[in-house]
Amino acid sequence: MKTKKTIAIIGATGNMGSAISKSLSKGNYRLLLKANEEDKLDVLVKEIESIQTKAEVGVAVCPAEAGWEADIIILALPFGAEKEVAKKIKEVANQKIVISISNPLNETFDGLVTASDTSAAEELQKLLPNSKVIKAFNTTFAADFSSPVIDGKQVDAFIAGNDEEALQTVSELVTTAGFNPIVAGDLSISRTLESMQLLLIQLGIKYNYNWLAGWKILHN
Numbered sequence: 001m002k003t004k005k006t007i008a009i010i011g012a013t014g015n016m017g018s019a020i021s022k023s024l025s026k027g028n029y030r031l032l033l034k035a036n037e038e039d040k041l042d043v044l045v046k047e048i049e050s051i052q053t054k055a056e057v058g059v060a061v062c063p064a065e066a067g068w069e070a071d072i073i074i075l076a077l078p079f080g081a082e083k084e085v086a087k088k089i090k091e092v093a094n095q096k097i098v099i100s101i102s103n104p105l106n107e108t109f110d111g112l113v114t115a116s117d118t119s120a121a122e123e124l125q126k127l128l129p130n131s132k133v134i135k136a137f138n139t140t141f142a143a144d145f146s147s148p149v150i151d152g153k154q155v156d157a158f159i160a161g162n163d164e165e166a167l168q169t170v171s172e173l174v175t176t177a178g179f180n181p182i183v184a185g186d187l188s189i190s191r192t193l194e195s196m197q198l199l200l201i202q203l204g205i206k207y208n209y210n211w212l213a214g215w216k217i218l219h220n
């Protein structure tokens with residue numbers, strides 16, 4: 001029998017953190033959630049347990065504890081906080097999968113704060129040289145998780161990283177969340193993936209997609 005993987009979600013009560021936590025509770029995983037506000041976290045845990053009665057959900061007191069117990073760590077945090085928390089989990093995240101979902105948007109949503117020759121995910125990899133950093137869930141809106149099928153089509157979710165086994169493991173998470181996983185390439189492809197979401201945000205604002213939008217590659 002396959003052993004149950006533990007997934008730590010840091011920033012679990014945010015828009016993305018709670019959407020990811022709820023959707024992964026459908027899978028055969030143990031979830032370990034960490035958030036700053038304990039009351040909010042308590043409400044989220046109860047909500048997950050009421051939707052998925054078989055879900056195994058725990059709460060961690062700090063990022064290091066969450067990272068220590070986890071096989072996979074999801075940083076559901078803004079880019080700045082992602083870098084801050086990376087320092088706290090560096091030792092415990094050795095050889096583990098660390099998922100970067102962040103889009104390093106500037107304050108006016110018309111550009112990225114990262115230089116053109118890097119990405120949030122690559123900056124995270126520099127801070128966590130012994131971890132397997134994977135870019136995932138950055139091209140899907142939080143609102144998409146409750147309905148990953150839009151206009152009759154399953155939304156694609158792009159994944160990038162340098163470790164084949166880790167890419168496969170994260171593809172399984174993406175599938176559990178209801179999206180169609182597409183491995184786009186190595187970690188440097190995160191530059192494109194983060195720019196794609198900047199474009200989708202800009203188009204969403206321009207055409208009022210109401211945050212329910214996603215990418216779909218049409219092919220034969």
Ligand SMILES: NC(=O)c1ccc[n+]([C@@H]2O[C@H](COP(=O)([O-])OP(=O)(O)OC[C@H]3O[C@@H](n4cnc5c(N)ncnc54)[C@H](OP(=O)(O)O)[C@@H]3O)[C@@H](O)[C@H]2O)c1
Nearest residue numbers: 011013014015016036037077078079081102103138141142
């Ligand atoms: N929203 C989307 O549709 C979407 C889609 C794709 C990717 N993303 C990316 O996902 C990430 C999270 O976005 P979001 O919309 O979920 O943001 P959010 O709702 O503001 O949630 C961010 C979470 O991060 C926590 N946090 C902030 N600073 C922290 C720090 N220094 N240490 C520890 N925790 C901290 C917050 O906790 P407290 O509130 O308790 O402080 C909050 O739970 C961002 O990088 C964003 O670019 C978002």
